[in-house]
């Protein structure tokens with residue numbers, strides 16, 4: 406039996422982030438605010454770069470740089486102390502040309518419309534690249550969930566769902582977990598939506614608990630996908646993964662899962678971090694021990710082991726290693742630290758961790774970057790499998806999930822790799838070329854209404 410304090414810590418870990426007052430990273434330094442508010446500019450800049458290389462029709466480029474719809478909602482919540490608090494939430498559809506919108510929902514104190522628009526745009530590219538019949542969407546609530554009780558969190562989730570109910574649904578837009586949201590939050594969304602429709606509608610969200618229509622393998626899908634892609638890349642490069650040294654930023658769902666998988670394969674993880682900072686040990690960290698610690702106490706900072714050194718997230722990114730896996734948030738690798746990175750491969754677990762300026766610097770340095778829309782595509786793939794299983798009310802085994810996942814990811818990786826060689830462009834540009842040309846073709850075929 407876990408002690409009461411450990412139980413509370415475990416619940417908190419599973420649901421939420423850290424209070425912004427606790428950590429410097431949320432403090433609005435000039436640069437961070439600038440970078441944060443520019444996420445959508447960064448996404449549009451990426452479209453311009455690729456459009457130029459592809460010779461894309463100007464009208465299509467103009468079209469792709471706009472989101473289809475953005476909904477901003479006020480979410481009034483009766484707090485436990487009787488006061489009323491009003492939060493702001495967003496749901497954005499970047500494109501539903503190829504199918505219903507798909508994308509996560511994040512709860513964080515710094516969430517803003519620009520960030521959500523960028524994340525929705527990246528979801529469009531990801532679904533198109535993986536050739537899933539889905540579009541790109543994203544949502545968020547500007548809230549520090551650590552400051553909410555479980556009841557307040559549930560009321561917030563349900564009221565947000567009610568506010569966006571007209572633009573979500575299995576045929577319209579299907580939310581999923583992202584930073585600081587989890588299966589329980591998906592269950593509340595599914596229940597609120599179903600109560601409004603008068604019947605159970607499991608297909609309105611993915612990443613739900615298995616008991617109400619979730620899929621086996623969804624929780625570990627993004628990390629599993631990162632592994633399949635890394636394995637495929639190592640094969641191409643003739644690189645021995647087992648003798649590689651890996652650094653991971655972020656120890657949540659994505660970072661924790663890939664750390665666990667690599668550790669089990671005998672790969673040396675020399676550093677790993679969460680929002681407060683990281684642990685570093687040249688001879689490798691014991692990931693199993695750290696996962697147990699995280700599930701009980703949440704942060705790595707207090708973990709004590711003589712040969713483990715506590716370091717900042719900034720220092721972690723510049724450690725000498727073979728493979729760096731940013732798996733926390735966007736805009737971590739920028740023009741100001743790109744020159745100091747000491748890795749051969751960057752495998753983007755997070756969405757948008759590298760700015761276009763940093764991308765250019767790293768390409769010149771010869772660092773191989775596996776872009777987010779390819780590297781972390783495992784999550785949306787298994788979300789798609791969950792959606793199909795819900796529609797058919799027929800559920801697959803974990804073996805089948807992982808087999809189908811591997812097939813989609815490795816095929817996509819091969820296509821991106823060959824195109825990058827053929828056109829002599831980076832993996833990111835090649836991935837974008839495939840994603841954008843597939844979407845452009847769909848736009849052309851459907852035509853512009855009216």
Ligand code: NAD
Nearest residue numbers: 584585627655656657658659679680732733755756781784
């Ligand atoms: P999570 O909330 O489970 O974990 C996030 C981790 O990052 C935590 O360890 C947290 O402490 C750390 N972190 C947060 N802010 C940080 C900061 N400013 N500096 C350093 N570390 C910080 O979230 P997750 O689901 O693992 O998502 C991580 C990233 O992966 C996000 O960019 C998300 O959009 C992306 N992603 C997630 C999935 C998925 O299936 N969960 C799929 C594709 C992409």
